[in-house]
Amino acid sequence: MVKKTCDNCGDEDQDLTEVFRVYQKIDLNNFDPDMSKVIESTVEPNAEMWCKSCMCIYPNVKSDSN
Ligand SMILES: [Zn+2]
Numbered sequence: 001m002v003k004k005t006c007d008n009c010g011d012e013d014q015d016l017t018e019v020f021r022v023y024q025k026i027d028l029n030n031f032d033p034d035m036s037k038v039i040e041s042t043v044e045p046n047a048e049m050w051c052k053s054c055m056c057i058y059p060n061v062k063s064d065s066n
Pocket of ligand 1: 006007010011050051053054
């Protein structure tokens, strides 16, 4: 069996989901830890396979091809 690893953290995980990473730019002049303001978000064009914990921690969108 081929071992699958998360493209983001490198952990071995059989339960990976195809996602697109989202880069978020936060307004640092108006920084509020409870309500950080995202002024710009860019979606990475290449899909990656992520584990569940990375999907919870880092911004991402699920791939439609799933
Ligand atoms: Zn991961």
